[in-house]
Amino acid sequence: MEVFAVPGLPEFEPGDDLAAAIEAQVDLRPDDVVCVASTVVSKVEDRRQPLARFEPTERARSIAERLASITGSTKDPRFAQAVLEESTSLVLDAPFLLAVTRFGHVGVNAGIDRSNTGGQGVLLLPEAPSESAARIRAGLSESPGVIVTDTSGRPFRTGQRGVAIGWDGVPVGRDWRGERDRDGTELAVTVENVADELAAAANLVSGEGAGGKPVVVVRDFEFGDHGTTEQLFRDRETDYVRQALEAWEYGQSGPAEKGVREGAEPKDTADADDHGEHERGGE
């Protein structure tokens, strides 16, 4: 399997034809998977917005005030408003905003980015990334798989890694259910999220910022003879972590049960800003 960035792409502007720009730089094959960073998809889809567009409601003001008091730094209520407008619900409102986007992705600040927008703007995620992927794919003559990628942090583990937020022409999951190991025992792995793994592989070569290469091709990935799944985001009903976070209140003291060695009370200090890779865009 080969993973390479598409060279020589221009800066993208609203209305630009991403597929044509990609096709001008690389000879794609039908079984390639083209991973496109959400930032450039957002740019061609005109998702860069001035912060002034977001008129903060009382709720946004109250969220921003609380975050400011927790983190000890000012928080723009217009940014909180942007997060609320891009979300169907908040999983956490403190010590940072963890939101469910309209297309089902759970991300810090609803995935809204403040870099690459000149300070007074925000870059919203694409409205419907799988539809974006389908449009890009339709414009590519060989119809390779297309994944729209983002980067995000996660619990338990440091750092961000690439994830898929939209896809077309490539399955989300490789379904191992019912397959067996050498002993005949059913495999512990049930479904492998290959879309996320492809996005992670792409992120290794795409880079960030001024030198970033936003489109990466994965070539000769062999899916193999397995079932497929097409669901990327967990159902809330079976996502106990999401339920626990929704029920949790930042600053509440928790029971030191389950053999937890230290007390479960969170530190109520400026360290709330220190979750680092959870944050996007310095809000």
Next chain:
Amino acid sequence: MEVFAVPGLPEFEPGDDLAAAIEAQVDLRPDDVVCVASTVVSKVEDRRQPLARFEPTERARSIAERLASITGSTKDPRFAQAVLEESTSLVLDAPFLLAVTRFGHVGVNAGIDRSNTGGQGVLLLPEAPSESAARIRAGLSESPGVIVTDTSGRPFRTGQRGVAIGWDGVPVGRDWRGERDRDGTELAVTVENVADELAAAANLVSGEGAGGKPVVVVRDFEFGDHGTTEQLFRDRETDYVRQALEAWEYGQSGPAEKGVREGAEPKDTADADDHGEHERGGE
């Protein structure tokens, strides 16, 4: 960047020399990253154990009984005992066991696998996967980077993906802090966990079960001119998700705050078994 599985490896047994077996099959280069599935590391390190070895304490019995009542299927208290013995603490004790291993990894059932062990056994994770990685690396003449990988589920997103649990000779993180985008705004990405992304890329080609290829080489990965980080697991103090889970009690009703559209009460049904990719080894 190229990602390929090492062909022709044998079945591994306790005491086998993994490095020698790898080197017999592939000409490695100093800047390769060799990703080795934890299952084969565990096997050569004799971490396959009969369930009978685990004498359940009262606590293990009580945990197993509760899980059985939640899921409606029998739970072996010896398996719960194995999870407790491999862990420093439990993040969740219901509706499944989410444990912190002795080396700091948070995983369902402490990463214990029941496949590949003939039914009455368990395969424990390596005791100290980074030390395992260092031993393998020391046995490879070109000293490539070595990552010990596992697969695990996660909140919010379906399916499992490859993750690193140990590493040597390759940094965990690519540190983008202080770097700027084209507009001069500081990048939203702070640290990219390349170890996890390499493990994810490797998992795309390694497969599982009887046809699995447990060792994968990543070639021509360019780390670039960036800072490095060497921490893989989050500190509990700044991991709010972990704190929330520790404070949460399965079956409690949660407040429908934060704009959550539906009630936050978890379903108390056999669906607890349906978290699928959270589970390992069918326990």
